[in-house]
Amino acid sequence: MTIETLHGKLNTPLFMPDATYGAIKSLDFTDLDNIGINAIVTNTLHLYLNPTDTYIKQLGGVHNFFGWQKPILTDSGGFQVYSLINRSGKSLGNSIDENGAHFIDPANGNKHYLTPEKSIQIQINLGSDILTVLDDPLDLTADYERVKKSVERTTNWARKCKDEFLRLNNLTSEQFDNTNGTTRPLIFGVVQGGKFEDLRTQSAQELIEIGFDGYNFGGLHYTEKGNVMKNIFKLTADLIPDDKPKYAMGVGTPSDIKLALEYGWNMFDTVLPTRMARHGALYTKQGEIKLTNKQYEFDTNPIDKDCTCLTCQNYSRAYVRHLLRIKEQTGLRLASIHNLHFFNQLFL
RNA sequence: UCCGCGGUAGCUCAAUGGUGGAGCAAGAAGCUGUUAACUUCGAGGUUGUAGGUUCGAGUCCUACCCGCGGAG
Numbered sequence: 001m002t003i004e005t006l007h008g009k010l011n012t013p014l015f016m017p018d019a020t021y022g023a024i025k026s027l028d029f030t031d032l033d034n035i036g037i038n039a040i041v042t043n044t045l046h047l048y049l050n051p052t053d054t055y056i057k058q059l060g061g062v063h064n065f066f067g068w069q070k071p072i073l074t075d076s077g078g079f080q081v082y083s084l085i086n087r088s089g090k091s092l093g094n095s096i097d098e099n100g101a102h103f104i105d106p107a108n109g110n111k112h113y114l115t116p117e118k119s120i121q122i123q124i125n126l127g128s129d130i131l132t133v134l135d136d137p138l139d140l141t142a143d144y145e146r147v148k149k150s151v152e153r154t155t156n157w158a159r160k161c162k163d164e165f166l167r168l169n170n171l172t173s174e175q176f177d178n179t180n181g182t183t184r185p186l187i188f189g190v191v192q193g194g195k196f197e198d199l200r201t202q203s204a205q206e207l208i209e210i211g212f213d214g215y216n217f218g219g220l221h222y223t224e225k226g227n228v229m230k231n232i233f234k235l236t237a238d239l240i241p242d243d244k245p246k247y248a249m250g251v252g253t254p255s256d257i258k259l260a261l262e263y264g265w266n267m268f269d270t271v272l273p274t275r276m277a278r279h280g281a282l283y284t285k286q287g288e289i290k291l292t293n294k295q296y297e298f299d300t301n302p303i304d305k306d307c308t309c310l311t312c313q314n315y316s317r318a319y320v321r322h323l324l325r326i327k328e329q330t331g332l333r334l335a336s337i338h339n340l341h342f343f344n345q346l347f348l
Numbered sequence: 349u350c351c352g353c354g355g356u357a358g359c360u361c362a363a364u365g366g367u368g369g370a371g372c373a374a375g376a377a378g379c380u381g382u383u384a385a386c387u388u389c390g391a392g393g394u395u396g397u398a399g400g401u402u403c404g405a406g407u408c409c410u411a412c413c414c415g416c417g418g419a420g
Contacts, residue, residue, distance in 0.1 A: 020382050041381075079381045106383050137381080190381085222380075249381035256380075271382045278385045279378090294375070324385085332385055 001266060003214075003245055004181035005071040005129040007063060012245065012266035013347040016041045016073060017274060017340055021050075022066060024340075025274055026332035029068040034310065035341050038070055041269040044122050044132075045077030045114065049105050053125035061127025073269075074128035076119045076161075077101075078135040078190070078218075079249075086139050096136060098153065116160040120187075124168045128185055130214070133161035135190040137219045147194040154192045154218070155206040162187065162210050177211065186213035188247060191236055194219055195229055204239035214245035217265065221251055228256055237264040254283060257346055268347075273339035278332050280324050283342040291321045291335070309341035310334075 003010040016039045017024050017032070024032060024040070032040070042062060047053060059065045062072050081101040084094045093104040093111060100115035119134040134157050136150040165187050166176060180186075189207035193200030207215060221233050233248075237260075240246045247267035248260045257268060273283065280292035284304040289296070291303070302312035303320065311320065311334040320338075323331025 018382065025382085026385075043381085046382090075381050080383090082381095083383075132381080135381095216381080218381080220380075226380090247381090252380050270380055271384090272380055275379065275382065275384065275386085279387095280385090281379085290377085327385065329385080 001243075001245065003186070006181060006185060007069055007071045007129050010039055010071055013261055014039060014267050015344050015347045016267070016269045017343075018042075018269050018271050019066075020271075021046050022062070024336070025278065026329065026336050027274075027340075029066060031333070031337060032068075032340070035337060036344050037340065039073060039129075040068070040070075041073045041075055042066075042126075043075050043077065043080065044119055044126070045075075045080040047126060048077070048114075048122045049107065049112070053122040057125040057127070063127060071129040072127075073130040074123045074126055074132060075249075076123070076132040076134040076190075077114055078119075078132075079137050081114060082137040082139075096153075098156075100134075116157040117164040120161050120164040120168065124165075124185070129181070131161075131165065131185055131187040132216065133158045133187065133189050133212070135192055135218050137192065138194055140195070140220055140224050142194055144196060144199075147192070147196055147199055150194070151192050151199050151203045151206075154190060154203060155210075158189050158207055158212075159210050162212070173211075181213070188212055188214040188216050188245070190216040190218035190249070191239070192218045193232075193236075195223075195232055197232065197235055200232055200236050201239060204236065208239075208241065212244075214247055214267070215240040216247040216249050217251070218249060221248065221256065221260075228252075228259055230259070233260065234263045240264075254343070254346060257343075261347075270343070273343045274336050277335035277339040280321075280335070282320075282335060283339050291317060292324050296321050303338050304342065307338065307341065309338050311338040311341075 001012040003012065017037060019040045020043045022042055047056060056062055056065050063069055081094065081103050084103050093102065095102050100113055102113050104111055114134065116134040120131060123131040135154045138147055138150050166173065169184050171184065189210065189212035191200060191203045191207060193203040204215065217236050222228050237246055245267050246265045248265040250270055251257060251260050251268055252270055253272065280290055282289050282291045282303045296317045299317040301317055303317055304312055315334060320331055320334050324335060
């Protein structure tokens with residue numbers, strides 16, 4: 001499949017690294033070009049908080065601001081609010097109601113209120129090529145009633161996002177249906193429903209009824225034990241029309257990705273390659289290795305024998321291990337280059 | 349040579365005479381639409397040496413060894 005965007009065509013399957021704060025940590029965009037990365041994900045909420053969407057708009061949008069002219073997808077901020085509420089422990093001030101999400105900027109304690117309309121306004125200001133609707137993700141322990149409510153809310157918010165998107169782009173619903181990414185940004189809906197088949201089905205059907213350019217797998221795709229929820233993961237892909245992009249948000253490990261590709265998912269982003277690299281874990285065809293471990297002290301081989309990345313072409317496991325252990329920035333960069341290259345290869 | 353201060357985990361340091369702890373390092377594990385170069389976990393000791401006082405000594409006493417500072 002080829003996806004038209006305002007910054008060029010994208011071929012699927014497609015891997016997009018996460019530049020959440022406007023940067024792939026430890027790398028720059030020329031590194032991404034050299035690795036062969038064709039699109040990135042950046043985050044509405046983070047850029048809204050700092051340096052603000054209006055600032056970025058003033059500097060010509062994310063492409064000009066970043067110095068990256070390939071397609072950029074923006075995440076809506078829904079998952080970040082979910083993270084603030086579910087992972088912080090101190091969730092004071094962070095909550096979701098029918099109209100949006102209240103949250104406190106962890107950096108300075110300032111209060112904010114993110115609505116579906118606001119999320120779209122921010123993404124338009126940022127100059128995104130592919131926008132994401134604001135959704136209501138849940139953790140794996142949520143019961144049926146809570147997930148049902150999340151689906152209703154996500155549909156309701158998706159409708160508001162679509163309306164705001166049409167308004168800001170000065171489009172009628174018919175014009176939206178008859179145009180593509182060559183003349184306007186794209187906007188994707190997010191299927192929720194947790195681990196419940198009927199709710200996933202309901203969510204997908206309601207979003208398709210509203211009409212989006214692509215559809216995403218929302219929430220987490222694995223169980224509390226870390227196993228992929230195969231039935232839900234496959235069902236959700238099947239619910240999405242085959243002529244639309246199917247974006248598995250946050251997926252995943254190399255084996256998760258392999259499975260997802262079989263199920264028909266064709267767009268991916270994940271934090272794993274870059275985060276794991278910074279934490280000293282490197283991906284190889286034989287599996288993940290913890291390079292900082294003692295067993296690699298005298299290992300003069302490249303990280304992965306047949307790898308063609310810059311790191312493997314020039315440096316040994318022992319050397320990259322040394323750099324990581326002394327917390328030298330170059331170590332983070334070399335490790336990140338390798339892991340991103342490894343993930344990108346999964347889609348060729 | 350004399351005087352003073354100090355010697356406790358690999359390192360830097362805690363511990364009223366009452367079960368010797370912490371940070372870092374080292375070892376390992378975990379990370380899935382990034383609050384994450386992060387988090388978690390165990391392991392690590394003849395308290396410089398040899399005596400003494402005491403029911404009990406890292407702690408008090410004596411001698412010695414080593415380090416630092418001062419005086420000469």
